[in-house]
Amino acid sequence: MSDLILLTQFFGWSLLINAGILLFTTIMLISFRPQIKSLQSQLFALEKAQLNIVYFKYLAYYKIGIILFSLTPYLSLKIMTSA
Template sequence: MDSLDSITRFLGWCSVINIGILGLAALAVATMRGMMTRIHGKLSGLGEGDLERAYFQYLAQYKIALFVFNLVPYFALRISEGL
């Protein structure tokens, strides 16, 4: 049973770290959008609208991955510990 407890704690810390990364990325996109679009526009040749769509898609996909690979397994293990 110790291994399930270790996995649960590991997934919990992974979730905390990934939520922090997602929050920082969202904050960066919200506060530094102009600078980011200039830099990424020069690097990739994409327009401002395309880059904003790419930023939103990145944040959405990161959030989905966070739910699927960290939060859902964490809560499933927490629920199964109580049974």
Template sequence: MHNTVLLSEIFGWMSLINIGLLSLATLALIWMGERITSVHSKFFNVQAHQLKIMYMNYLAQYKLLVFVFNLVPYIVLKIVY
């Protein structure tokens, strides 16, 4: 029983940290999108319109990974125990 409580706390903190990082990355792209795009397009030699698609793919994949590997196990542990 003690292990499941500890595991639940670990998944809870992992979820909180990863959702915070996801929110920070989203806000950075909203507020400083043009500046970030110009730097990345020069650095990686990618066109700006392609970068915006790449940013959205990154955010979508990161959100999916956070939900599947952090949030869902946390919710399951809270429901079961």
């Protein structure tokens, strides 16, 4: 098996797993927001209003990380192996 094909498969699985984690986290934050906010405001000494910003930044940074470190290499390798 070619190294490029192996790398393509690696980044494809990485993309799938990371997208799944992002989806799961988003669903949990939407579904259980009051419970999560209550717990995390006590754990980290943050006000509940600040947690909305923290959650938004977390999801945004994670999405950018997926695009940079999984999607972009995967698409680049797919283009390289199809040519």
